[in-house]
Amino acid sequence: MQQVPKKSAQDFSTAVPYFTSDGLVLLGLEGVEKYIRRIRRALERRDFAAKQRAMERVQQVVQHLLVTLGDNLPSPHLRRLDSLYRYLLLKLAHVNLFNDIQEIEECDPIISDLRLEWSAIFHPSERNDLRRLSQVDFARFLLG
Numbered sequence: 001m002q003q004v005p006k007k008s009a010q011d012f013s014t015a016v017p018y019f020t021s022d023g024l025v026l027l028g029l030e031g032v033e034k035y036i037r038r039i040r041r042a043l044e045r046r047d048f049a050a051k052q053r054a055m056e057r058v059q060q061v062v063q064h065l066l067v068t069l070g071d072n073l074p075s076p077h078l079r080r081l082d083s084l085y086r087y088l089l090l091k092l093a094h095v096n097l098f099n100d101i102q103e104i105e106e107c108d109p110i111i112s113d114l115r116l117e118w119s120a121i122f123h124p125s126e127r128n129d130l131r132r133l134s135q136v137d138f139a140r141f142l143l144g
Contacts, residue, residue, distance in 0.1 A: 025118050028065050029111060032058055032088075036107055043101050055096050062088055077121050084114050 035058035042051035066085040069078060088110045095103045 025065070025122075026115070028061055029114060029118075031061050032065075033111060035061065036104060036111075039095065040101065040104050043095075043099055043104065048099070051099070052096075055092065059089065059092055062092070073121060077117060080117050081114065084110055084117065088114075 035054045038054035039051050039058065042048070042054060062085055066082065066089070069081055069085075071078075073081070088107060091103055091107050091110065094100060095107075
């Protein structure tokens, strides 16, 4: 049997490009999108057990991304990310309660806004179209 040398976390952070902070966030958002696709398919097939498993996982990932927001982020970005993650959790809760496929479709713009916000943080020199961020209507969802 061949011995595989052990590597430290530092070895991985320099060897694998997506082990940076922005890469981990994007990896988390890709996981969220993957579970949302699973939820959508489960709802279409009326497979509520599969929907529940995917729902639990996606909520765990989003909650983890929310609680690991760093205090070292600029305040406007921190508030915006916090609001977007919480809004996404509310949408997911609505989908979970009512098995509403229409609501699961409305998660896509929230994830896009999260990507744009993170992009503005990690790549401030690039021109980001932050006008799209106003597309998410928090008040409409909270009021009903």
